[in-house]
Amino acid sequence: MICGSVPVKAASTVVKGGQLLFRQLFEHKSCTYTYLLADPGSNEAVIIDPVIEMVERDSRLVEQLKLNLKYALNTHVHADHVTGTGLLKKTFPQCRSVLSELSGGKADIYVKHGDKVSVGGLNLEVRATPGHTNGCLTYVLHQYMMAFTGDALLVRGCGRTDFQQGNPRTLYNSVHQQIFSLPNEYLLYPAHDYTGQTVTSVEKERTHNKRLTKTVEQFEQIMANLGLPYPAQIDRALPLNLVCGLQELLSVKDQTEQQSKT
Numbered sequence: 001m002i003c004g005s006v007p008v009k010a011a012s013t014v015v016k017g018g019q020l021l022f023r024q025l026f027e028h029k030s031c032t033y034t035y036l037l038a039d040p041g042s043n044e045a046v047i048i049d050p051v052i053e054m055v056e057r058d059s060r061l062v063e064q065l066k067l068n069l070k071y072a073l074n075t076h077v078h079a080d081h082v083t084g085t086g087l088l089k090k091t092f093p094q095c096r097s098v099l100s101e102l103s104g105g106k107a108d109i110y111v112k113h114g115d116k117v118s119v120g121g122l123n124l125e126v127r128a129t130p131g132h133t134n135g136c137l138t139y140v141l142h143q144y145m146m147a148f149t150g151d152a153l154l155v156r157g158c159g160r161t162d163f164q165q166g167n168p169r170t171l172y173n174s175v176h177q178q179i180f181s182l183p184n185e186y187l188l189y190p191a192h193d194y195t196g197q198t199v200t201s202v203e204k205e206r207t208h209n210k211r212l213t214k215t216v217e218q219f220e221q222i223m224a225n226l227g228l229p230y231p232a233q234i235d236r237a238l239p240l241n242l243v244c245g246l247q248e249l250l251s252v253k254d255q256t257e258q259q260s261k262t
């Protein structure tokens, strides 16, 4: 169930029915983390940032765990891999895709800052964290003191701001106002890691993040000088991710353009 602005208070209540079912899954080519979360009482589940090449693995896991996959959330329109959302929906027809209303992408459900995504007894608070892209979202699971930060905040790093409406000042404010404002002990799960790390915390990033502990002016300088090459899959990924990762949803014109690039 998706609800409008509902104030969510910080609490560490364990959901009735037992422990959270939680899996952190990895895709090696784009170093992407996908997260599977399920309410132990109802077996209703949500997947965050699935990757198309790993849909078979993820579908098998959902089936083996006997989960009812209700939602496929993307934290934003990704530039480095094709989303698995569209393909997952074919296997799990009840599954609904979710994106920010500011993303520019196609989805079954559009969410905005302050909304809530609920599966069984789990409630994910939607926080807008733009700056890497306009439509970047962080999903906060207060019940288990966890947040899924997409590319807004990476372990000791953050998403780049040099394409897709990137803006360093906006990103700095998003992280400070929407992520660093969470309690210190909240665990933060990023959409990527390039150094073999899996998780961090509000406290660790507030203390050790080499970019975001600086002033906003210093941060802007750092971001202007990252010197990163464009993601290898950007030309393929961006148009496909605007249509849930499915070629068949692209217009004929877009498909012709896509083919001429390959």
Ligand SMILES: N[C@@H](CCC(=O)N[C@@H](CSS)C(=O)NCC(=O)O)C(=O)O
Pocket: 029, 030, 078, 079, 080, 151, 157, 158, 159, 160, 161, 192, 194, 228, 229, 230, 231, 232, 233
């Ligand atoms: N080499 C990777 C792309 C690496 C990259 O640019 N990652 C992005 C997130 S995906 S758009 C990023 O924001 N990185 C920040 C950083 O500091 O690394 C590929 O070719 O896919």
